[in-house]
Amino acid sequence: PDPFVESLQHDSIIVQIPRLRGRVNNRLEKILSVFDQSQIYPDDQRMLELDENKYGDDAEMTHILHRLQSAAANPDIRNRMNAEDEFFQALEDRDTAIMQMDATIMTQKKEIEEQKAALEEKDAAIEEQKAAIEEKDAALEEQKASLEEQKASLRAAVLALSKSGMNAEMIAKTLNIGEEKIQEILS
Secondary structure (H helix, E strand, C coil): CCHHHHHHCCCCCCCCHHHHCCCCCCHHHHHHHHHCHHHECCCCCCCECCCHHHHCCCHHHHHHHHHHHHHHHCHHHHHHHHHHHHHHHHHHHHHHHHHHHHHHHHHHHHHHHHHHHHHHHHHHHHHHHHHHHHHHHHHHHHHHHHHHHHHHHHHHHHHHHHHCCCCHHHHHHHHCCCHHHHHHHHC
């Protein structure tokens, strides 16, 4: 084990000041009870409303209370407290703005991802449509080729029958085609 890390571990005592209500058991608890947050002034969160009579029998506690009161009454200290509050408020506002920006960025990222997915789906649909159109074009080409073959066969048959001495009317009856069509092929 790392001796430095081991030296960081130590026993600690955690004092929950709000739970010190009621009877104070020892000197430390008595001193810490001065900072009980349940006694905060509603108008000024930095000020505590303390009952000096509660500590009147203890000279040290009276001294501590007077030191705290004189610090609270000192305009320089109050100005520093106000500046500190403004500084912390500015930090909190900045952190809030950063969190809101992060949330906005995350929302925008999600929207972009959704839009990407939608575009990919549309691209896939377009590709499918292109493939279907190509298939139809191929089928049309096959039909054209088949039609051309049929026309060529019909033309060959009409010409062969015409060479054998049949007239247009007889060829039309034999092939079951209109006489005009036969005339068109022969011309």
